[in-house]
Amino acid sequence: MRFSPSVAVAAVAITLLAVVPLITNFLEEPFYLGLILRLMILAIAATSLNLILGFGNMVSFGHAAYMGIGAYVVGIGTFHAIEDGIGWLANGFLHIPLAIAASSLAALVIGAISMRTRGVYFIMITLAFGQMLYFVGVGLEVYGADDGLSLYQRSEFGGLVDISDNTQFYYLVLVLLLATLYGTKRLVASRFGLVIRGARSNERRLASIGIPVYRYKLIAFVIAGAICGVAGVLLANRTDFISPDMMHWTRSGDLIIMVVLGGMGTLFGPLYGAAAFLLVEEFLSGVTEHWQIVFGPLLILVVIFARGGIAGAIRALEKRPD
């Protein structure tokens, strides 16, 4: 790989993520370990959204719904594991495939219908589907309705990794984040990825050279949903809590903000966006509870002055002659 500012920043970011537990454990600051853990989980979700939003130009405004589905798989599974004493329902090796299956299926149905529309209509339909799932969560009385449900245990991964220990959990999430990034890198450079990027560029032309665009976009939509479902499994375990709020449209909006802030259609943009989002939120909410009053204009400035987001700004350094 050629050395460039983009590569350097990505390498520094990954190195930093790898040493965070060493630092927070040394300083005895478990709060920050939990914060960065959440950051990485949201980065996985944002990376999955970027696959369709950034590379495929599909502005899905209901992406948090898949995260909610993954979270509810864990919540419902561990709930019955404890309530009804069915131990295997707490198995993480069950939760992950089940979350992938359920969120893929939801994405397949939502995508198949939404993709019959374009532009603003696509945004509104995905938002409506997301809200439908939110209200399904609200209606689940057994699982706490709109109050949500506290998890009394986390997913079990046999003897492999004990995620009730936050440091082990942290490294599991780091591995999954790196796997997601690497998988995305491969995907967008593959024949499939070229079709998706071609659809962003000129969908009409893609059809005229003989590519049935719809089915490729739909599969990309399903892949994005599946990855986000896994992020949901992780998030439920991270917060030890699930609630319909995880699926609320504002959560989907947060994911879009992360992608746009970090740089649409870039590999590491969603990670940077999630980091910026969470760190700014953390810092500003310590200063004032109305932190969004500051955050909003900040976002507008980024959109106006740095169209490519954070990753785009880093890339601009490469092109500058020195």
Place this chain on the structure above:
Amino acid sequence: MRYGPWRSALTEPLLQLQDLTKWFGGLVATDSVDLDVAEGEIHAIIGPNGAGKTTLVGQISGEVRPDAGSISFAGKTITKSPAHARSLMGIARSFQITSLFLDFTVLANVALAVQAHAGHSFRLWQDATTDAALRDPARGFLELVGLEGRADDIAATLSHGEHRQLELAMALATNPKLLLLDEPTAGMGGDESARMVELLQRFRGKFTILLIEHDMDAVFALADRITVLHSGRILASGAPEDIRADRAVREAYLGEAEE
């Protein structure tokens, strides 16, 4: 099967439009058009602006759905086939208003067209950006149209004339039987235009070409047959010398062009 496939190949036109009609609101863009294009011929469609030429091509390529009538290609009715299916059957089009993947490199534009005809694209892991099975043929098509020197440039940085060449390379890369060329010399300078005509001359016999063109020199240099479209309706259709002599055509179209 007494007559064998050769018989149908000789007698049936490659492309056949029957009673094709398209309305846009109260305006008829294609008015009961019957048209045959024989295999191997270069068939030009001329007519004043607004005659419905591009709409006609759009219906043949599958982007515009006709309101009535039928289209058959190589013996199959394709009136309701989607655009991508028609491309896979061998109908390629170039666009009058350049339609490319502007953020891709020139080579990647053509490679994607090659990929579209190299089986399905549900290959999610192998790197396609360096795949010789796509890149090498793509390079060949760029050489054919004379764009090999710009292969690694971003398509958006090309000149207008080069965009037209790239359009053609992409159409060729889909291994077509029928080329629908919508004003391939539009907006080109004299030299560029002459080179394009020369290039299309070399395709004679290799492809069947349906050509929309405003440049009458190009039309009379290339066409085996000419159809004149006026207000969505066929005014005349025949050999170039007949069209040149046709009084109605001269009044409707050629007369204006000579002034």
